[in-house]
Amino acid sequence: MKRDIAGILMLSTVLFSCDVTDDFENLTLGINTSMPLGTIKFSEASLFELSDVDTSVIRYDDEGVMVLSDSVEVDLIGEKNLDDILSVTFPDNNAPIVAGGSSSAGDYPVSTTVTYRMNITGSEQLTEVTLSRGTLTFSANDALRDVTCSVAEITDRSGRPLTIRPGQSVDLSDGYVIKPAAGNTLKLQYTGTVHTSGRQEAEMHFSDMEIFSARGYFGRKEISTTVADVTIDEGTNSFLANVDELYLVDPKIEIVLDNTFRLPVGIIVESLTYNGRKILLKDGYNITRHLVGEGRTVITIDNESTESGEGISRIINKDLKEVSLSIKAIVNPTDEDMMAPAGTVVPERDNYYDRDCRVSTVIRFGMPLWGVFGNISYTDSYDVDFAMSEMTLQNAVMAIAGSNTFPLTLSLDMYSVDYDDNEKRLTKESIVIPSTSDNLPADRVTPAVLGQDNYLLTELDAETINRMDEVSKIRLRIGASSLDADKRRNIKIYKGSSLDLRLTIGVQGSMDLD
Numbered sequence: 001m002k003r004d005i006a007g008i009l010m011l012s013t014v015l016f017s018c019d020v021t022d023d024f025e026n027l028t029l030g031i032n033t034s035m036p037l038g039t040i041k042f043s044e045a046s047l048f049e050l051s052d053v054d055t056s057v058i059r060y061d062d063e064g065v066m067v068l069s070d071s072v073e074v075d076l077i078g079e080k081n082l083d084d085i086l087s088v089t090f091p092d093n094n095a096p097i098v099a100g101g102s103s104s105a106g107d108y109p110v111s112t113t114v115t116y117r118m119n120i121t122g123s124e125q126l127t128e129v130t131l132s133r134g135t136l137t138f139s140a141n142d143a144l145r146d147v148t149c150s151v152a153e154i155t156d157r158s159g160r161p162l163t164i165r166p167g168q169s170v171d172l173s174d175g176y177v178i179k180p181a182a183g184n185t186l187k188l189q190y191t192g193t194v195h196t197s198g199r200q201e202a203e204m205h206f207s208d209m210e211i212f213s214a215r216g217y218f219g220r221k222e223i224s225t226t227v228a229d230v231t232i233d234e235g236t237n238s239f240l241a242n243v244d245e246l247y248l249v250d251p252k253i254e255i256v257l258d259n260t261f262r263l264p265v266g267i268i269v270e271s272l273t274y275n276g277r278k279i280l281l282k283d284g285y286n287i288t289r290h291l292v293g294e295g296r297t298v299i300t301i302d303n304e305s306t307e308s309g310e311g312i313s314r315i316i317n318k319d320l321k322e323v324s325l326s327i328k329a330i331v332n333p334t335d336e337d338m339m340a341p342a343g344t345v346v347p348e349r350d351n352y353y354d355r356d357c358r359v360s361t362v363i364r365f366g367m368p369l370w371g372v373f374g375n376i377s378y379t380d381s382y383d384v385d386f387a388m389s390e391m392t393l394q395n396a397v398m399a400i401a402g403s404n405t406f407p408l409t410l411s412l413d414m415y416s417v418d419y420d421d422n423e424k425r426l427t428k429e430s431i432v433i434p435s436t437s438d439n440l441p442a443d444r445v446t447p448a449v450l451g452q453d454n455y456l457l458t459e460l461d462a463e464t465i466n467r468m469d470e471v472s473k474i475r476l477r478i479g480a481s482s483l484d485a486d487k488r489r490n491i492k493i494y495k496g497s498s499l500d501l502r503l504t505i506g507v508q509g510s511m512d513l514d
Helices: 044-049 234-241
Strands: 027-043 058-060 066-077 108-117 125-140 146-155 161-164 169-171 185-194 202-217 221-231 243-248 252-259 265-274 288-292 295-302 322-331 351-354 359-368 370-385 392-404 408-418 423-425 431-433 448-450 456-459 471-482 498-513
Touching (some): 027 044, 027 392, 044 066, 066 221, 066 234, 066 265, 066 322, 125 146, 125 161, 234 243, 252 265, 252 322, 288 295, 370 408, 392 408, 392 431
Antiparallel strands (some): 058 066, 066 359, 108 185, 125 169, 125 202, 146 161, 221 322, 243 370, 265 322, 370 471, 392 448, 392 456, 392 498, 408 423, 408 471
């Protein structure tokens, strides 16, 4: 935040209305005056911006308490491991389609059914499949040129069974639906006339097959573990680095899962670490398990989840760089997977997925500013343009009025900074702004008010002010400690908290009128 304070200590070029004549040579004029120096205004967000906290990491909870929140987005199940849920292959079928052998009696009709089985590992039972790509080709020699194959389990957009003749190809992704019979089978029904003039060879060839969607029961599938690293943002880290003493009451890790599959997923947090070190969870195994259905689920890991009861609060300090979770996903988990009593996890038989489905996850490490804050420090600079008169100052006093609705006692120190970035203290003592006496939301708090009857006054260094033409900026250092921090009182930083101060300078000096 940079603000121009133009004309500080500027005196009018016309001090009085009458003319100054030669009769007043070598006259010294004594001056007593005051003038506004500027204002200092901070909201709860802008105050923390001074610590380089990016506002994108700031949010507010339901109570209106400010939260610093770093996050990472990952897909526990997505494009990279989608095929781990269901893997189906379609082998070529070259089973005999004519019972017996050729007949010397001439051409003859046939009606033969061949069972075709899709290759699926495990206990899956599919009830419906659509393809994103795939072609079915019927190859046959001339003896079978009049034989047609129909598949009742494969239907087109109108619900009609697929029918194909030798030499034809069908694009199965063009609106066709496969509804397998029991055992993931299709019934290939061959009908027509066989000509005995040649060998009877035929093949159903499935090529370039890729499933877009499927329904049925997909069985238990263990998806590979995903490691999600929540990096402590530079802004959040800057805030932590600027606090000498910090204890937060209710930090938490939220795992926000959006499951667009229609199937149950067991989520197992296999490890939770910070800066590579383990945080032990309450069961002592550093593992927590959750069953996630379709839709949104929020899993919260807080202090109560940890073995010590304060495991999350204890890791928050200026050295915190990263919080990591290793998460395993299991499709259609069992009682054993979830460490549940027998009969607890009821299998869901109507599974559904398509290639756009995801178990997408946002992992948020939220730090509500509720706790004890000791010796927070900020620095801000104000550009200035001093238009100085020829006045010599004997005394200068800073008066501060305004209000503070933060539960923070604030101390202000002001320095003049020259063009070589050398600084000199302006205030002999720190200016202390008292905190509010209570800690309520901004619309109910009683502010600490500095007004006409209780100005804060501090004497300024007159020698320094007399050399203000060498000054390029005023540097403001702000220190803050929470209300009753020495008594370990927990306070909350609410949305709408503010600091609003008016600075006035009173000067006493003299000017020679030559």
